[in-house]
Amino acid sequence: MDEITFAVLGTGGIxxxxxxxxxxxxxxxxxxxxxxRGIALDADGLDVDELLAATEGNIDNEVATDGGAxxxxxxxxxxxxxxxxxxxxQHGEDRGVVASDQARPSEDPIGxxxxxxxxxxxxxxxxxxxxxxxxxxxxxxxxxxxxxGVLIDVLKRSRVIDMLDDRRAAFEDAGIxxxxxxxxxxxxxxxxxALAAQSFVEVESVDxxxxxxxxxxxxxxxxxxxxDIAHLPEYDIETARDLSADxxxxxxDERDGVLEFEDMEHADDVLLExxxxxxxxxxxxxxxxxxxxDEKPTTTTVxxxxxxxxxxxxxxxxxxxxxxxxxxNVNGPALGYLKAGVxxxxxxxxxxxxPAELMPGF
Amino acid sequence: MDEITFAVLGTGGIxxxxxxxxxxxxxxxxxxxxxxRGIALDADGLDVDELLAATEGNIDNEVATDGGAxxxxxxxxxxxxxxxxxxxxQHGEDRGVVASDQARPSEDPIGxxxxxxxxxxxxxxxxxxxxxxxxxxxxxxxxxxxxxGVLIDVLKRSRVIDMLDDRRAAFEDAGIxxxxxxxxxxxxxxxxxALAAQSFVEVESVDxxxxxxxxxxxxxxxxxxxxDIAHLPEYDIETARDLSADxxxxxxDERDGVLEFEDMEHADDVLLExxxxxxxxxxxxxxxxxxxxDEKPTTTTVxxxxxxxxxxxxxxxxxxxxxxxxxxNVNGPALGYLKAGVxxxxxxxxxxxxPAELMPGF
Numbered sequence: 001m002d003e004i005t006f007a008v009l010g011t012g013g014i015x016x017x018x019x020x021x022x023x024x025x026x027x028x029x030x031x032x033x034x035x036x037r038g039i040a041l042d043a044d045g046l047d048v049d050e051l052l053a054a055t056e057g058n059i060d061n062e063v064a065t066d067g068g069a070x071x072x073x074x075x076x077x078x079x080x081x082x083x084x085x086x087x088x089x090q091h092g093e094d095r096g097v098v099a100s101d102q103a104r105p106s107e108d109p110i111g112x113x114x115x116x117x118x119x120x121x122x123x124x125x126x127x128x129x130x131x132x133x134x135x136x137x138x139x140x141x142x143x144x145x146x147x148x149g150v151l152i153d154v155l156k157r158s159r160v161i162d163m164l165d166d167r168r169a170a171f172e173d174a175g176i177x178x179x180x181x182x183x184x185x186x187x188x189x190x191x192x193x194a195l196a197a198q199s200f201v202e203v204e205s206v207d208x209x210x211x212x213x214x215x216x217x218x219x220x221x222x223x224x225x226x227x228d229i230a231h232l233p234e235y236d237i238e239t240a241r242d243l244s245a246d247x248x249x250x251x252x253d254e255r256d257g258v259l260e261f262e263d264m265e266h267a268d269d270v271l272l273e274x275x276x277x278x279x280x281x282x283x284x285x286x287x288x289x290x291x292x293x294d295e296k297p298t299t300t301t302v303x304x305x306x307x308x309x310x311x312x313x314x315x316x317x318x319x320x321x322x323x324x325x326x327x328x329n330v331n332g333p334a335l336g337y338l339k340a341g342v343x344x345x346x347x348x349x350x351x352x353x354x355p356a357e358l359m360p361g362f
Numbered sequence: 363m364d365e366i367t368f369a370v371l372g373t374g375g376i377x378x379x380x381x382x383x384x385x386x387x388x389x390x391x392x393x394x395x396x397x398x399r400g401i402a403l404d405a406d407g408l409d410v411d412e413l414l415a416a417t418e419g420n421i422d423n424e425v426a427t428d429g430g431a432x433x434x435x436x437x438x439x440x441x442x443x444x445x446x447x448x449x450x451x452q453h454g455e456d457r458g459v460v461a462s463d464q465a466r467p468s469e470d471p472i473g474x475x476x477x478x479x480x481x482x483x484x485x486x487x488x489x490x491x492x493x494x495x496x497x498x499x500x501x502x503x504x505x506x507x508x509x510x511g512v513l514i515d516v517l518k519r520s521r522v523i524d525m526l527d528d529r530r531a532a533f534e535d536a537g538i539x540x541x542x543x544x545x546x547x548x549x550x551x552x553x554x555x556a557l558a559a560q561s562f563v564e565v566e567s568v569d570x571x572x573x574x575x576x577x578x579x580x581x582x583x584x585x586x587x588x589x590d591i592a593h594l595p596e597y598d599i600e601t602a603r604d605l606s607a608d609x610x611x612x613x614x615d616e617r618d619g620v621l622e623f624e625d626m627e628h629a630d631d632v633l634l635e636x637x638x639x640x641x642x643x644x645x646x647x648x649x650x651x652x653x654x655x656d657e658k659p660t661t662t663t664v665x666x667x668x669x670x671x672x673x674x675x676x677x678x679x680x681x682x683x684x685x686x687x688x689x690x691n692v693n694g695p696a697l698g699y700l701k702a703g704v705x706x707x708x709x710x711x712x713x714x715x716x717p718a719e720l721m722p723g724f
């Protein structure tokens with residue numbers, strides 16, 4: 001497979017770690033990274049070390065509240081509010097990617113990436129999604145700008161898949177392959193479920209149970225934590241977005257830093273159904289997030305129970321080592337699925353696919 | 363993905379079970395099945411139920427000793443010797459596939475399948491490999507006959523991969539995508555290792571440990587057992603082939619039906635290296651086979667230990683439920699990889715690939 005060039009939209013925790021992990025992957029060259037205020041471009045490959053060193057202390061944690069069609073703002077996945085109240089770790093003059101020598105301010109960073117789209121094989125949308133149409137609307141900009149290539153996100157919400165599906169014909173016409181939900185979960189874990197399902201002719205249930213310990217990564221991943229809060233029974237994506245930083249801290253305090261989720265609305269179900277593994281209703285997702293400890297509060301486990309062709313019922317199990325961080329489990333798979341998406345795209349397969357559909361024709 | 367037509371060479375345990383499992387897979391239509399003496403053909407799809415019912419008691423367990431280029435005989439993976447001394451389960455007039463109403467005798471069943479190659483997307487080589495060039499030589503016949511499509515085997519031996527690699531240019535010229543080692547192991551388990559490796563930027567070790575309980579499948583899988591014996595320290599592929607049925611029974615008696623293997627020559631190592639997961643020398647394969655009990659003597663487990671981008675060392679684990687049979691774990695993945703191979707072939711990717719290379723660009 002030839003060299004792959006890619007861009008990262010959003011330089012929060014996920015965007016920056018994706019750049020870092022890409023350094024370990026052969027054939028992947030990051031040529032652009034942007035946030036809502038600036039952009040770094042280098043067709044020969046960004047100096048990732050410099051970019052990370054310059055931006056680690058200058059994360060732009062503001063939420064992109066809107067921008068309307070054509071002006072969608074680009075945020076990191078940092079979280080926080082429009083007033084910048086979180087002020088996480090900022091200690092430089094410039095916030096966000098412009099702190100890097102390779103970057104400059106931009107009025108329209110997404111537009112600049114779209115304009116260079118013919119030299120970019122894939123675009124990783126490492127964006128938050130407090131408004132659940134934010135990523136679909138960003139995709140619209142790439143369609144409108146004549147981009148053809150791979151778009152890939154690491155989202156979790158089922159309803160976003162539907163919004164992307166509504167755009168399937170537009171993606172196909174444009175020559176875009178949209179890979180959705182390509183992080184740790186749904187990404188890695190639905191991939192594992194699709195693989196584990198191979199022993200069976202009928203899958204009865206897929207149980208996904210995750211543990212994340214996020215003490216040292218908490219500040220970097222406030223956006224992810226906020227999105228997780230939206231999965232708590234008392235909240236939804238809108239009410240979670242409207243929480244102030246203080247309210248989030250209080251909510252976490254009340255729970256001693258531990259948030260437990262059962263029966264989450266999580267795209268794993270629809271993505272496994274799309275891949276033909278099982279019905280969406282046979283998938284359950286839950287987990288425990290501890291923001292005050294780096295040790296995982298529980299072991300991330302995928303259990304696939306099914307019936308074999310010879311009539312036996314059994315459960316295949318996939319478990320992640322407790323020492324693997326969320327960042328490790330998000331970004332390795334995301335880049336792997338990115339490469340798989342580029343292969344599909346080059347073979348002329350366009351539209352919307354989930355990670356489990358990228359597994360060998362299972 | 364469109365409909366896929368496929369043929370099965372060899373109607374021993376693996377070939378017949380592949381036909382059976384294919385009934386549960388969408389888009390797969392078996393259009394040909396043959397053994398060394400006969401062939402069943404139906405461009406609209408074989409009646410698998412009839413074929414299995416007719417052949418279950420009439421397995422041709424003779425070993426194809428040779429045939430030379432152009433006349434390579436086709437055997438099931440039943441095992442036994444040229445004198446037919448095993449005589450396993452035969453109770454019909456006709457041995458092998460010709461016991462089916464859909465089949466007829468053939469002087470050159472492989473030639474007949476090659477001649478119909480333009481209507482066959484993939485050919486599953488469910489053949490034994492006592493002579494370790496038997497499958498490569500069979501592949502030569504497809505090249506010589508102008509076949510372009512997928513060839514796929516479920517072999518275990520590292521050295522066969524090398525022999526297939528020697529033919530890479532010929533496969534590429536012919537438009538053939540050869541998928542090697544696509545059964546339970548290497549197939550399913552190296553796929554799991556490639557998936558599990560995603561948390562890491564450096565994989566230190568892959569440990570594959572399998573358990574197979576084969577009491578009720580023993581007669582059907584004598585070929586596989588004989589090939590396993592070749593992995594015992596005291597034997598090799600030639601000495602195992604030369605064992606009489608009595609000698610095999612004695613060998614198994616001496617071990618109370620339990621064969622334990624450590625550090626096997628197993629293609630998992632070269633296939634994981636080819637896929638970029640780790641060095642071949644970091645892969646260890648072992649397992650326990652019990653031919654007198656259907657319960658697995660040990661749980662099949664893949665352990666992938668590596669270092670994350672953030673410097674942690676951890677082990678991800680994949681385990682198969684003990685109730686899943688070898689047949690279930692061979693044939694589901696084999697057909698999944700067959701479909702993945704057809705997708706690659708249709709995209710113009712030819713040559714030799716292992717299962718782990720068919721995983722998302724990991």
